[in-house]
Amino acid sequence: MTEIIRPTLVIDKDKCLQNIEKMAQKAKDYQLRFRPHFKTHQSAIIGDWFRLFGVEAITVSSVKMAEYFFKHGWDDITIAFPVNIPEITNINRLAANIKLNVLVENKEGAMALADKINHPLGVYVKIDTGHNRTGINSSRTGIIDNVIQILTKNKKLKFKGFLSHTGQTYYARSTNEIFSSHFDALLKMQSLKRRFSTKYPDIEVSLGDTPSCTLCTNFNGIDEIRPGNFIFYDLMQQSLGVCDFDDIAVRLVCPVVSKHPSRNEIVIYGGAIHLSKEFLLNVAAKPYYGRIVIDIDGEKKMLGERNYVMRLSQEHGILRVSQKNFHLINVGDLIEIIPIHSCLTANMAGSYLTTEGEVIPMINT
Amino acid sequence: MTEIIRPTLVIDKDKCLQNIEKMAQKAKDYQLRFRPHFKTHQSAIIGDWFRLFGVEAITVSSVKMAEYFFKHGWDDITIAFPVNIPEITNINRLAANIKLNVLVENKEGAMALADKINHPLGVYVKIDTGHNRTGINSSRTGIIDNVIQILTKNKKLKFKGFLSHTGQTYYARSTNEIFSSHFDALLKMQSLKRRFSTKYPDIEVSLGDTPSCTLCTNFNGIDEIRPGNFIFYDLMQQSLGVCDFDDIAVRLVCPVVSKHPSRNEIVIYGGAIHLSKEFLLNVAAKPYYGRIVIDIDGEKKMLGERNYVMRLSQEHGILRVSQKNFHLINVGDLIEIIPIHSCLTANMAGSYLTTEGEVIPMINT
Known part of the structure; x- marks a missing residue:
């Protein structure tokens, strides 16, 4: 500490490891795949700390981050951001090398993938369960079906299931509201999974913001969680009642x-x-x-x-x-x-x- | 433009050059030294654009930025930030190589400089003319005098004068308020200069936020301006009525x-x-x-x-x-x-x- 001469971000590695361990254990307890979001730390060395707890699959928020973590040995990556059409060449290049998943939420994105991808690529349909940022409203099953139909035109594309981010938990005025937003999202995703699994029997559901993943105890019908912030937490999480x-x-x-x-x-x-x-x-x-x-x-x-x-x-x-x-x-x-x-x-x-x-x-x- | 695939900050070089030229001309018209603030662009190449208009002296907001621009050929730099005591070794090293100025606003800073600096270093006393962020209130002439006294103990330190940032112009509700804040700052700085110039005849006054430097037309008693943002401007400046x-x-x-x-x-x-x-x-x-x-x-x-x-x-x-x-x-x-x-x-x-x-x-x- 005495050698610091200018603003320096200091992390407590033991606390980080504790935070990772707790979340990894929770995922195990609920039989969920733990695919942590690496946009929080954006560091290959910190990424390696997750391997100590059996993590093999990760989430990132940009193609650039996916390229970085691929370079550092990660080979199962979901880019949790609506597919960015100008980067489709980069996505295709990554798909040639690793198990890559992307998100679509409109016909334009689906068509671009169907046209341009020639390596195996997993695709989740992004669902809006109430955050109102991105995704198709979970009730619009017609549109969802159309998007999936477009994907099936390209044999390299594998429709993997539904992914949502219950980001409305960040606006919760009480921990009860976090529970209720999560439960609401859960019901919507379960219902979608039921509806589409007759046609696509092995589809999965991916959820997981830090508030819900930390606090909630019902993950029925969920296959994967993707929290990120929990490794560090912060005052926003503390003020939400998510951490101390x-x-x-x-x-x-x-x-x-x-x-x-x-x-x-x-x-x-x-x-x-x-x-x-x-x-x-x-x-x-x-x-x-x-x-x-x-x-x-x-x-x-x-x-x-x-x-x-x-x-x-x-x-x-x-x-x-x-x-x-x-x-x-x-x-x-x-x-x-x-x-x-x-x-x-x-x-x-x-x-x-x-x-x-x-x-x-x-x-x- | 068609090669952009992800968020990219695009600048219009012609507009930048026009903005620089206008400000350089204004400084010339009012016989002011133009010491632009480089914290806005933080780029050596953009820094070189200023040389086209005769700029030889610059302002930065950190020791790190001073080191960067020194490496890129600038040898007359003011670090417009209260002297950061843990970086005093870096300041001393820079002072060995270039004409460097720093700011003090308290005894602790002045004493650290008096104790540790052994290369010629210019020192401005930072004055608060109403922004209420940093600086000694212009009316506290006793404290100002004390700080100057401490500096005189070290022959390598040269008391250069008074520097202020009229940052309250950023909270102005009209351009009139910008004029009035600037005029108020001007009067306070003139008065300080008068008071102290009997003892220190060659002291200077440095002022200069982008709103005042762009709009105002009275710089009596001012020796130097240090605007930075004007090279790019932005919506904040536009909303203040400073630029179109x-x-x-x-x-x-x-x-x-x-x-x-x-x-x-x-x-x-x-x-x-x-x-x-x-x-x-x-x-x-x-x-x-x-x-x-x-x-x-x-x-x-x-x-x-x-x-x-x-x-x-x-x-x-x-x-x-x-x-x-x-x-x-x-x-x-x-x-x-x-x-x-x-x-x-x-x-x-x-x-x-x-x-x-x-x-x-x-x-x-």
């Missing part, structure tokens, strides 16, 4: 550069290009961009909720720190910020440092 | 992956890791993350304000597109998004593509 502060495995370590006692503000080197501008609202409905952890006599202490990152510019973070704690943080100190959204924070880090001092490169390092 | 849409030189080109007519939404490959989560509020007080430009029969057209990026996740952008325009955008098309904040968008791009097809690397490429 103590489960969060990632922190941005930042030098303190300035103190402004007249307005209870402290300035750190660590801004929007390190944390991202993702925010949550505090009890006073004010946005905040992270919580503060400091070192008191060798012991880490998270300051109370009246202490937070209140504003970000490109490289600056402005902390609001209560009168009581103000003297605990001084110019030249290193403090730790717990990020709101670990995926976006990690994406900008370039690399990680573990609490044990190991530098871990990631995709763009 | 037509001055904006940067766009994120994105493939369309999905259409959802039932809710007038279109999904693009291009998300928070490309645009950043910086947003503005539209007339209905809804956040938006970018405006949409499409190609109609070879002609670029920006769609009206009822068409915008309404939501972002890591890789997805969700567009709200009016009924009237909905048929103009189709799956597989490339469309262009005008970003809210070009600095944050550029920071994540990795590289640029010019409209003429040249790939331009940047600091982390």
Whole structure:
């Protein structure tokens, strides 16, 4: 820690391993294939940590990420993003080398695959179970059938089943709402599977956001889960009731550069290009961009909720720190910020440092 | 354009050159040193475009950026960020090689410089003229004097004068408010310069955010301006009345992956890791993350304000597109998004593509 001179994303490897182990065990208990989403960490070395728990299949969110993890030895990859037609040559090239799955949700995507793919490729139909971002509404079985029909024109394409992301759990106002969104998605996917399995008997259902996968205990009819964020967790997950502060495995370590006692503000080197501008609202409905952890006599202490990152510019973070704690943080100190959204924070880090001092490169390092 | 297969930050070099030329000319007209801020583009090649207009001195926002531009031939650099004590060895090393200036705003920073620096180093005292982010309040002349006194203990340190960033112009509700913030800052800086120039006759004043530098016409008593964003501009500047849409030189080109007519939404490959989560509020007080430009029969057209990026996740952008325009955008098309904040968008791009097809690397490429 004492060698850190600029904003550095530090991860606690033991916590990461615990988080992975817990989720892998849960998947095993419910007889689900565990296909973790690697968009959260985007690192080949961290990817290898999953192998310790028997993971052999992964999810990514772009062709570029699939290419990166293929280069690092992964040969069973689902690109959980609507097929991007301009990248079809890259998809075809990957399909020649590994077990690859992609998602379709419209005729255009299906036709592009049917026309251009000449290596074995798994295709899931992306279903919208209420998140309203991507996917075909689960009730539109006519459209779903049309899309599947197009796929069957190309013998290299294998219709694998239905995939959904219950992302509405991120807007839940209580853990009950997470349970209910998950259960609703479950019913919709079960019903689709039943309907189409007469014609396609071996189709599968893939679900799995971090909130549902962490909290829920009913996975009937589900074959695979794809959570990603759980390896690090973050304040968003904590505020949803999905994890405890103590489960969060990632922190941005930042030098303190300035103190402004007249307005209870402290300035750190660590801004929007390190944390991202993702925010949550505090009890006073004010946005905040992270919580503060400091070192008191060798012991880490998270300051109370009246202490937070209140504003970000490109490289600056402005902390609001209560009168009581103000003297605990001084110019030249290193403090730790717990990020709101670990995926976006990690994406900008370039690399990680573990609490044990190991530098871990990631995709763009 | 037809070779783009994934989100790509495209810049119009001619517009960039026009924007640079205009600002360089303005600095000349007002007899100001033009020390542009390179944090916006972070690219050595783009940096060279400034040399065409006589620029020899630059501003950056981190030691890392200073090291990068030093490596690319720049030898007169101001790091416009409060001195970060853990990086003092790096600052000293740079000071051995180039004309380097740093900012102090407290005793701790001044003492660290006085103790550790053993190469000639220029030091500006950072003044807060109302932005309330960093700097010593301009009225606290006692504290300012104390800080200067500390600097004089080390003969290698040269007190250069006062520097401020009138960042409150970014919160202006009218261009009048920009004028008035700038004028207020001007008066405060003039007064400080007068007060301290009896003892330090050659001190200078450095000011310069993009809104003030673009719009204002009174720079009495100012020696140097440091705008950065103006090379690209963006929707934030346009919404402040600082530039026209037509001055904006940067766009994120994105493939369309999905259409959802039932809710007038279109999904693009291009998300928070490309645009950043910086947003503005539209007339209905809804956040938006970018405006949409499409190609109609070879002609670029920006769609009206009822068409915008309404939501972002890591890789997805969700567009709200009016009924009237909905048929103009189709799956597989490339469309262009005008970003809210070009600095944050550029920071994540990795590289640029010019409209003429040249790939331009940047600091982390």
